[in-house]
Amino acid sequence: MAEENKQKRSVEQDDADNFVEKIVALNRVAKVIKGGRHFSFTALVVIGNGNGRVGYGYGKANEVPDAIKKASSIAKSTMFDVAINNGTLAHEMNANYKASRVILRPASEGTGLIAGGAVRAVLEAAGVVNVLSKSLGSNNPINVVTATINALKKIRDPELATKNRKEQASLQKNIEESK
Known part of the structure; x- marks a missing residue:
């Protein structure tokens, strides 16, 4: 009950x-x-x-x-906002918060959400369906949730990252040409 x-x-x-x-x-x-x-x-x-x-x-x-x-x-x-591609993460990400460390890896379709309690709650709320995760160190829920949130904040959308990289390269090229 x-x-x-x-x-x-x-x-x-x-x-x-x-x-x-x-x-x-x-x-x-x-x-x-x-x-x-x-x-x-x-x-x-x-x-x-x-x-x-x-x-x-x-x-x-x-x-x-x-x-x-x-x-x-x-x-x-x-x-x-979290960058989600086809129900999984765009790329692998590690994050720490105090003594907690969380590793998140994208998974193929049908794998499901393989995660412990606090990590699972964050990923389910975000709408991630397929992911592999490992929580290391402290299992204090506050620290684990914060580490998971930090990992999700660091994930970048691949198309956006490529676009930014191209813009950076063109700016760098313009700076070198002006010298």
Whole structure:
């Protein structure tokens, strides 16, 4: 029963904006004060449109729903575009954040999403269907999600990269000719 509730809670469709919201981590934290412990909650949420846009947020509040709302609003404000080609990534990418390291590799059609919990949540929200991934080092969800986001931000669309490279080469050629 608890697993069923967790599954229902982790994937919610926000109909107004058509976003996929995934709760990656939900923690109860305590602050020790003179009268005892004061409990609050933190939520790590990943939001994506399932079509190349993704963002994440970390919210903290006295109640669980408030923490999730805060994290969701932060995630919506941090959304960015991911270069996806035919349901997979354009090229291989590695990224680090603190002690976490994430390796993302493009995969052929039909491979599926081979990824662990936090990495899987980010890639599903982004709309990536076929990818191979490996998470090394710290398995702290905040660090793993941030490392995955950093890797996705570094991925460039091949056509755009080629166009930029050609422009750079022509500028360099013009500079050399003017000397």
